[in-house]
Amino acid sequence: MTGEPHLIPGLGPEQHGLGSLLPGMAEGLHDNEFSLLELADRLLNRGVVIAGEATISVAGVDLVYLGLNVVLTAVENLRPENVPPRTG
Amino acid sequence: MQTDELAALRQEIEQLRGVLPERIDVDPEGVEQGLAKLVLTLVEFLRQLLERQAVRRMEGGTLSDDEVERMGLALMRLEEKVHALAKQFNLRPDELNLDLGPVGRLL
Amino acid sequence: MSERVYPYAVVLAASNAASINVRGLRGRSVSLLPAGQIGVWASRVAQFIPEPADLLVHHEVVEAVCAAGPALPIRFGSSFPDETALETALSPRTGGLIVALKRVGDMRELAVMLEWRSPVGEMSSESQPPEVSGAGPGRRYIAQRAQRWAALDGRRARATEMAAQLQDALSAGGVVDACVRRRIVPAPRVALSCAVLAEPAAAEDVMRLVRDKAAEWLDVRLHLAGPWPPYSFTDAD
Numbered sequence: 001m002t003g004e005p006h007l008i009p010g011l012g013p014e015q016h017g018l019g020s021l022l023p024g025m026a027e028g029l030h031d032n033e034f035s036l037l038e039l040a041d042r043l044l045n046r047g048v049v050i051a052g053e054a055t056i057s058v059a060g061v062d063l064v065y066l067g068l069n070v071v072l073t074a075v076e077n078l079r080p081e082n083v084p085p086r087t088g
Numbered sequence: 089m090q091t092d093e094l095a096a097l098r099q100e101i102e103q104l105r106g107v108l109p110e111r112i113d114v115d116p117e118g119v120e121q122g123l124a125k126l127v128l129t130l131v132e133f134l135r136q137l138l139e140r141q142a143v144r145r146m147e148g149g150t151l152s153d154d155e156v157e158r159m160g161l162a163l164m165r166l167e168e169k170v171h172a173l174a175k176q177f178n179l180r181p182d183e184l185n186l187d188l189g190p191v192g193r194l195l
Numbered sequence: 196m197s198e199r200v201y202p203y204a205v206v207l208a209a210s211n212a213a214s215i216n217v218r219g220l221r222g223r224s225v226s227l228l229p230a231g232q233i234g235v236w237a238s239r240v241a242q243f244i245p246e247p248a249d250l251l252v253h254h255e256v257v258e259a260v261c262a263a264g265p266a267l268p269i270r271f272g273s274s275f276p277d278e279t280a281l282e283t284a285l286s287p288r289t290g291g292l293i294v295a296l297k298r299v300g301d302m303r304e305l306a307v308m309l310e311w312r313s314p315v316g317e318m319s320s321e322s323q324p325p326e327v328s329g330a331g332p333g334r335r336y337i338a339q340r341a342q343r344w345a346a347l348d349g350r351r352a353r354a355t356e357m358a359a360q361l362q363d364a365l366s367a368g369g370v371v372d373a374c375v376r377r378r379i380v381p382a383p384r385v386a387l388s389c390a391v392l393a394e395p396a397a398a399e400d401v402m403r404l405v406r407d408k409a410a411e412w413l414d415v416r417l418h419l420a421g422p423w424p425p426y427s428f429t430d431a432d
Contacts, residue, residue: 047270160333
């Protein structure tokens with residue numbers, strides 16, 4: 001295969017992870033929604049990576065992230081109206 | 089030579105579709121869904137690579153209408169297969185584009 | 196249920212532990228674990244299945260740590276059976292982490308995102324049905340896909356152009372290239388995502404500079420957030 005992965009837009013390192021998880025949002029992003037999504041993107045995809053659970057990584061990918069589907073697909077739940085108020 | 093490359097490309101498309109099973113009998117929730125997402129995302133990446141090449145061939149203007157038609161049908165069937173598998177895991181096609189950290193960067 | 200150690204952020208060993216006053220994941224306390232020349236803020240928590248609210252808690256701890264001095268956020272989600280395991284995992288990284296800590300200093304990260312006003316495929320130039328009269332389904336399919344790739348390529352070229360102009364504007368405003376991390380994305384909604392590292396005192400000026408530049412571009416809407424801890428600048432390059 002004459003692979004040119006760096007020329008395939010929409011995939012690979014230039015993919016904006018959460019930018020593609022927005023099909024449910026009808027209109028443009030509101031600033032606070034954008035903030036939460038960008039923040040979640042940073043918390044899940046950036047920062048220092050230390051492989052904590054060595055037994056659950058597949059192909060070098062920390063499976064704890066794949067197992068975090070409940071978090072990834074529920075990013076919409078980070079919208080202000082959906083986050084339960086913190087006590088104390 | 090052109091025909092050989094074309095045949096090879098179509099064969100790759102068919103092969104990729106052939107590699108995918110009809111059904112994957114696992115619990116669609118939990119960790120398996122994460123693994124399925126990983127595998128299907130990689131398959132989707134390959135599918136798009138092949139699609140991109142096919143489009144370039146078509147735009148090259150040297151293919152007959154019939155060749156383009158067969159190529160298009162092969163790609164359509166492959167896309168349907170990937171989407172059907174994704175659906176088994178409650179994954180939308182656009183969810184197969186998720187950035188996967190280190191794997192995402194390697195691609 | 197066993198307890199595990201959940202790390203939040205890396206700091207230089209000489210950091211002041213007493214100044215952090217925030218609760219950690221699932222209400223547990225946060226403490227500084229020494230690890231040679233560096234230290235790591237962490238909590239002991241009974242193992243749990245992460246929920247969206249936990250992301251925000253992690254972020255709040257990271258923010259509190261960053262407010263007290265140079266710190267590198269640790270990605271959410273990793274945990275260790277005990278402090279020793281965490282230290283063992285960190286120790287080979289010490290050199291690189293110290294370099295990154297010193298480079299980041301007290302700088303914070305601004306999140307710049309340019310959103311397409313029309314998602315890909317919706318501009319009229321992108322959505323005319325392709326001309327393939329009398330064609331079978333295969334040819335129509337390929338023609339449609341070709342149109343989509345062309346639209347993505349067009350968007351990509353436009354995003355690249357804006358990224359270059361933004362970088363130039365930032366340079367002219369005193370922001371060095373190493374303080375800008377960008378990703379050009381022809382995703383349906385996002386044109387460009389960029390992280391800019393700036394001193395707290397300079398943040399307002401940098402934001403104004405970005406707003407002024409983005410105002411020139413009618414096909415995108417700017418979203419700005421931060422200053423945040425330096426999530427995007429934790430490596431040593």
